[in-house]
Amino acid sequence: AQSVSQHNHHVILSEAASLELGCNYSYGGTVNLFWYVQYPGQHLQLLLKYFSGDPLVKGIKGFEAEFIKSKFSFNLRKPSVQWSDTAEYFCAVSFYFGTGTSLTVIP
Amino acid sequence: DVKVTQSSRYLVKRTGEKVFLECVQDMDHENMFWYRQDPGLGLRLIYFSYDVKMKEKGDIPEGYSVSREKKERFSLILESASTNQTSMYLCASSPWFGAYNEQFFGPGTRLTVL
Numbered sequence: 001a002q003s004v005s006q007h008n009h010h011v012i013l014s015e016a017a018s019l020e021l022g023c024n025y026s027y028g029g030t031v032n033l034f035w036y037v038q039y040p041g042q043h044l045q046l047l048l049k050y051f052s053g054d055p056l057v058k059g060i061k062g063f064e065a066e067f068i069k070s071k072f073s074f075n076l077r078k079p080s081v082q083w084s085d086t087a088e089y090f091c092a093v094s095f096y097f098g099t100g101t102s103l104t105v106i107p
Numbered sequence: 108d109v110k111v112t113q114s115s116r117y118l119v120k121r122t123g124e125k126v127f128l129e130c131v132q133d134m135d136h137e138n139m140f141w142y143r144q145d146p147g148l149g150l151r152l153i154y155f156s157y158d159v160k161m162k163e164k165g166d167i168p169e170g171y172s173v174s175r176e177k178k179e180r181f182s183l184i185l186e187s188a189s190t191n192q193t194s195m196y197l198c199a200s201s202p203w204f205g206a207y208n209e210q211f212f213g214p215g216t217r218l219t220v221l
């Protein structure tokens with residue numbers, strides 16, 4: 001099975017700070033990459049996805065992620081976080097998920 | 108909008124009971140999945156199904172079985188519940204077979220086994 005690693009387990013930021021969450025995976029072939037978000041009390045939902053093409057992908061709510069094949073990475077970024085970004089973030093390779101990163105944004 | 112519904116939001120059962128968790132999706136998706144979500148462990152795949160009556164084991168199938176008699180419905184069965192199966196259970200669906208499709212998740216069932 002695919003192995004997906006998220007090294008940041010819990011991140012605390014102040015509003016307007018920049019965000020980068022790491023994601024690494026083990027499989028070296030063609031991969032389909034996803035970031036999902038789970039807001040408190042809500043369903044998991046898709047933030048963005050990468051299948052092929054431009055390695056910099058943009059998602060909802062100002063999030064973006066960069067696929068770096070040589071590093072087996074798909075890191076999530078946002079230039080300026082808001083309090084409403086407080087949530088748990090999951091990286092996935094096809095239907096295998098990482099352990100998640102809990103983000104708390106302090107107003 | 109895709110809707111994935113799960114039969115219960117909260118469930119409390121006793122050790123040794125047989126437990127059924129039901130999941131229904133309304134978008135004619137071929138694929139359906141069951142995960143358990145535990146703090147610090149993320150989502151772990153229990154079983155998935157890519158067609159009616161078809162099933163594949165995920166990473167942690169032990170102690171679980173599944174049933175998919177109709178395309179829209181995917182059931183997770185705990186034959187004899189144990190306390191280590193206390194968890195949040197998430198159902199998901201996605202269209203077509205293949206790893207490139209996003210999944211749509213239900214609200215989850217929080218199961219407590221006493």
